[in-house]
Amino acid sequence: MKGDNPPIRTCVVCGIKEPKSEMIRFVLENGVCIDENHTKHGRGAYVCKSVKCRETRINYKRLERSLLKFAKGRNRKTG
């Protein structure tokens, strides 16, 4: 059997795992912004396309925290 293994990403809202292509990507760029084509550089967070999670993405605080967590580990500042 030929396995075509798409990259799997985890929804930061509900935790479901879906192929990357099925997810909406967000990046941290002067705040959280949507990365429609998955082309922006930097650490991304993924949200699945379920209505619930799509609406929850308005909850940028959560996304931002998730993204900042990664940024922090890389670039530690005082405070």
Ligand SMILES: [Zn+2]
């Ligand atoms: Zn989700």
